[in-house]
Amino acid sequence: MPSVPDPEARAENPGSRAANPEARAENPGSRAANPEARAENPGSRAANPEARAENPGSPAANPEPRAERPGPRAPKTGSTQPAEGAGPRAGKAEPVVLRAENLHKTYGSGIFGRGGGVHAVDGVSLELRAGETLGIVGESGCGKSTLARMLVGLERPDSGEVTFHGRPFARGRRAPAPAVRRRVQMVFQDPMTSLNPRMTVLDIVAEPLDVHRLAAGRAQRRDRVGELLDLVGLAPELMHRFPHEFSGGQRQRIGIARALATDPEVIVCDEPVSALDMSVQAQVVNLLAGLQRRLGVALVFIAHDLAVVRHVSHRVGVMYLGRLAELGPAAEVYGSPAHPYTKALLSAAPVPRPQARDRTRIILAGDPPSPVDPPSGCRFRTRCWKAADVCAGHAPPLEGAAAHLAACYFPEAGR
Amino acid sequence: MTVGEAALEVRDLQVTFTGSKRRTHAVRGVDLVIRPGETLALLGESGSGKSVTARAVMGLLDQPDTEVTMGTAKLGGRDLLAMSAKERRLLRGSAMSLVFQDALSALNPVLSVGDQIGELFRVHQGLSRRQARARSVELLELVGIPAPAARVRDYPHQFSGGMRQRILIAMAVALEPGLLIADEPTTALDVTVQAQILRLIDRLRRELGTAVLLITHDLGVAAEVADRVAVMYAGRIVETSPVDDLYDRPAHPYTEALLAAIPDLDRPAAELRAIPGAPPGPGAADTGCAFAPRCPRATAVCERTRPELVAVPGSPARTAACHHLQEVLDAVRT
Ligand SMILES: Nc1ncnc2c1ncn2[C@@H]1O[C@H](COP(=O)(O)OP(=O)(O)O)[C@@H](O)[C@H]1O
Ligand SMILES: Nc1ncnc2c1ncn2[C@@H]1O[C@H](COP(=O)(O)OP(=O)(O)O)[C@@H](O)[C@H]1O
Ligand SMILES: [Mg+2]
Ligand SMILES: [Mg+2]
Numbered sequence: 001m002p003s004v005p006d007p008e009a010r011a012e013n014p015g016s017r018a019a020n021p022e023a024r025a026e027n028p029g030s031r032a033a034n035p036e037a038r039a040e041n042p043g044s045r046a047a048n049p050e051a052r053a054e055n056p057g058s059p060a061a062n063p064e065p066r067a068e069r070p071g072p073r074a075p076k077t078g079s080t081q082p083a084e085g086a087g088p089r090a091g092k093a094e095p096v097v098l099r100a101e102n103l104h105k106t107y108g109s110g111i112f113g114r115g116g117g118v119h120a121v122d123g124v125s126l127e128l129r130a131g132e133t134l135g136i137v138g139e140s141g142c143g144k145s146t147l148a149r150m151l152v153g154l155e156r157p158d159s160g161e162v163t164f165h166g167r168p169f170a171r172g173r174r175a176p177a178p179a180v181r182r183r184v185q186m187v188f189q190d191p192m193t194s195l196n197p198r199m200t201v202l203d204i205v206a207e208p209l210d211v212h213r214l215a216a217g218r219a220q221r222r223d224r225v226g227e228l229l230d231l232v233g234l235a236p237e238l239m240h241r242f243p244h245e246f247s248g249g250q251r252q253r254i255g256i257a258r259a260l261a262t263d264p265e266v267i268v269c270d271e272p273v274s275a276l277d278m279s280v281q282a283q284v285v286n287l288l289a290g291l292q293r294r295l296g297v298a299l300v301f302i303a304h305d306l307a308v309v310r311h312v313s314h315r316v317g318v319m320y321l322g323r324l325a326e327l328g329p330a331a332e333v334y335g336s337p338a339h340p341y342t343k344a345l346l347s348a349a350p351v352p353r354p355q356a357r358d359r360t361r362i363i364l365a366g367d368p369p370s371p372v373d374p375p376s377g378c379r380f381r382t383r384c385w386k387a388a389d390v391c392a393g394h395a396p397p398l399e400g401a402a403a404h405l406a407a408c409y410f411p412e413a414g415r
Numbered sequence: 416m417t418v419g420e421a422a423l424e425v426r427d428l429q430v431t432f433t434g435s436k437r438r439t440h441a442v443r444g445v446d447l448v449i450r451p452g453e454t455l456a457l458l459g460e461s462g463s464g465k466s467v468t469a470r471a472v473m474g475l476l477d478q479p480d481t482e483v484t485m486g487t488a489k490l491g492g493r494d495l496l497a498m499s500a501k502e503r504r505l506l507r508g509s510a511m512s513l514v515f516q517d518a519l520s521a522l523n524p525v526l527s528v529g530d531q532i533g534e535l536f537r538v539h540q541g542l543s544r545r546q547a548r549a550r551s552v553e554l555l556e557l558v559g560i561p562a563p564a565a566r567v568r569d570y571p572h573q574f575s576g577g578m579r580q581r582i583l584i585a586m587a588v589a590l591e592p593g594l595l596i597a598d599e600p601t602t603a604l605d606v607t608v609q610a611q612i613l614r615l616i617d618r619l620r621r622e623l624g625t626a627v628l629l630i631t632h633d634l635g636v637a638a639e640v641a642d643r644v645a646v647m648y649a650g651r652i653v654e655t656s657p658v659d660d661l662y663d664r665p666a667h668p669y670t671e672a673l674l675a676a677i678p679d680l681d682r683p684a685a686e687l688r689a690i691p692g693a694p695p696g697p698g699a700a701d702t703g704c705a706f707a708p709r710c711p712r713a714t715a716v717c718e719r720t721r722p723e724l725v726a727v728p729g730s731p732a733r734t735a736a737c738h739h740l741q742e743v744l745d746a747v748r749t
Contacts, residue, residue, distance in 0.1 A: 139605035139606065139607065248693070277461060277462075277694060278633075278634070278677065279460055279669075279673060279694065279709075280690070281676070281677075282676040282677070282689035283691070285678075285687060286687060304606070306606070307680040308678055310680060311678035311687065344607060345606060345607060347610075348606045349680055350609070350635030350639045351639070351679070351680060351681065352634040352635045352637075352638045352662065352674070352679065353638055353662060353679070353681075354638045354639075354659050354662055356638070356681070363607075363610050363611055364611075365611075366575075367576065367578070367605070368605065
């Protein structure tokens with residue numbers, strides 16, 4: 001058999017380094033102030049010849065910035081676009097409910113010695129405003145679930161802190177106070193394993209009510225559970241059944257009902273539809289969006305499906321190897337991505353339209369590097385077609401002119 | 416092979432598992448025809464019978480408590496039904512091969528990748544160890560493994576997920592089979608790596624003329640690589656079509672509903688129309704159309720009589736199984 005080199009993997013990229021590094025060199029930004037992650041690995045990978053991409057600068061791969069954002073809609077059933085009036089779109093800024101400040105989490109560094117742990121989350125800061133949906137996308141292992149667990153207080157950060165309405169939520173060794181704890185809830189990915197198979201739906205959904213003593217007496221407990229099931233589109237009569245009697249989509253509804261039980265202000269949803277059949281995903285996406293409209297709850301919506309995240313989110317954060325590469329309004333991040341990784345990710349996502357097949361695409365070489373030994377500086381530089389020496393030094397801070405931030409020394413123009 | 420001869424022709428494939436108390440009729444009369452060099456996507460959600468179909472075609476379901484029947488089974492003109500089990504076994508790997516979703520469990524952890532690929536050449540082509548090693552290096556290069564001469568001695572765990580999937584594909588195309596079946600080959604991979612692997616499969620198809628049966632649950636993946644698509648629901652194919660027509664003008668309400676239920680990255684304003692209910696379980700009764708309980712177009716006849724898969728009027732290249740076929744085709748889509 002002939003050995004054929006892959007021509008697609010080689011195309012050189014024209015002049016992207018002409019991008020203006022000075023514009024960003026000043027203003028190093030407080031978040032870049034983590035000295036540990038830098039000095040190791042000086043620049044050796046910057047020269048990786050595999051890190052080429054196909055026509056990265058081509059305008060065809062970079063759709064026009066789009067003004068037509070999912071517009072305000074009448075509360076039409078089935079409309080899952082973020083509602084008008086929620087989040088930063090409302091004109092005036094809503095108050096910040098949850099804030100993460102420079103979160104770090106490393107697993108297993110004690111066991112492996114020499115600091116060789118998994119740098120799961122490495123300096124993430126973000127804000128969640130009342131009533132908005134913040135989407136988080138990124139490939140598996142980039143730290144989304146670790147971030148989610150820290151946001152709800154299920155896991156303590158090694159450093160950094162989470163605040164709820166400005167008050168420390170999880171810091172150091174202290175567990176969050178119950179009164180705060182119940183206002184921030186989580187929905188998990190796998191509706192098969194996250195529900196106790198030996199408990200009835202009534203007991204599953206009522207568990208947070210019991211823990212936080214929110215129901216006075218059995219009748220009130222049962223009524224509240226009936227109300228919650230109704231809210232998520234399940235018949236209250238089903239409360240005496242067990243999880244195995246339900247389909248995947250229904251089980252996810254049960255998980256959502258449980259998360260709603262304590263009247264949370266924030267729900268962190270970690271891949272809430274990824275385990276569901278594709279014909280069922282839209283049911284749960286619509287349900288979450290509808291709940292947000294009706295209850296005004298703020299959502300963190302984590303998924304690896306870019307289209308779903310765009311669909312539900314006001315703002316989107318893109319993670320790569322434990323850090324935020326880009327953060328901004330959904331229409332801007334998707335319409336005119338600033339970080340090369342975002343651009344590559346969007347370009348690689350399969351599009352359910354055969355006519356789109358011939359679009360110019362960026363095909364990255366290689367796989368994401370290991371979080372045990374991440375590259376110095378910008379973590380994407382080993383696969384980036386724009387990488388230069390500066391990228392191996394200090395990690396680029398997450399910054400930008402307005403609400404649209406990127407951690408890149410050579411961001412895409414046209415932001 | 417003469418022009419017009421299919422790389423694979425299977426008619427009326429039925430698979431029933433009899434192990435448990437209940438019989439599970441997992442595949443209920445599936446036809447598959449793939450021409451040389453063509454990519455057919457078998458699209459369906461989990462449990463619809465895609466993997467069972469693939470394993471039956473590969474002859475991997477010769478096992479207790481499993482009934483497999485086919486009306487016709489031809490591979491590049493060879494009649495599989497007229498062969499002995501041993502003859503069919505020899506075709507596996509050489510005339511048809513299968514790439515699984517999970518590359519790590521499909522590779523032997525205690526053999527170097529060079530030895531695993533080389534074994535194919537030694538068993539099927541009688542090459543020497545040296546020759547086999549040289550061919551292994553060529554193949555690793557073909558599928559884009561950097562520094563193949565050095566990596567050929569490495570073991571599966573020393574490669575990343577994407578690299579392992581490339582190695583699996585290298586093994587699958589090593590003997591230049593006429594048919595490559597790829598069962599969710601990218602489902603376990605990240606989207607940036609998925610794009611590489613899909614591109615690799617497509618390039619090999621072009622260069623080697625292999626027919627590809629690509630199994631996927633992802634409408635995006637099927638749209639990216641398929642020439643034709645067969646949509647599967649509850650053990651049956653409900654629609655087959657050239658890829659463009661399927662997405663532009665679906666003929667079956669299930670396809671239509673799926674397309675309306677998924678968000679489009681480039682058209683964020685589009686609204687998601689959820690499909691009510693859930694797919695039927697494997698033991699579900701088989702009267703009428705399996706999609707009827709979830710179908711907005713269903714009428715009394717759909718619950719009574721199961722629609723046959725028939726040619727779509729005016730489109731000889733398409734088939735669909737729906738009593739309200741014309742209504743679906745005529746629907747104005749936004
Ligand atoms: N409890 C844990 N112990 C050790 N490593 C972990 C643990 N949880 C996550 N990790 C590692 O941290 C990294 C980030 O994981 P995770 O947050 O689950 O990513 P994602 O949800 O984006 O897939 C991965 O490399 C993962 O293997
Ligand atoms: N060995 C088996 N014994 C019993 N049932 C099986 C077996 N393998 C598959 N099935 C059932 O057959 C149906 C189709 O499975 P499969 O082909 O794996 O679906 P998919 O479309 O997700 O690949 C499922 O309901 C599954 O539970
Ligand atoms: Mg996760
Ligand atoms: Mg399968």
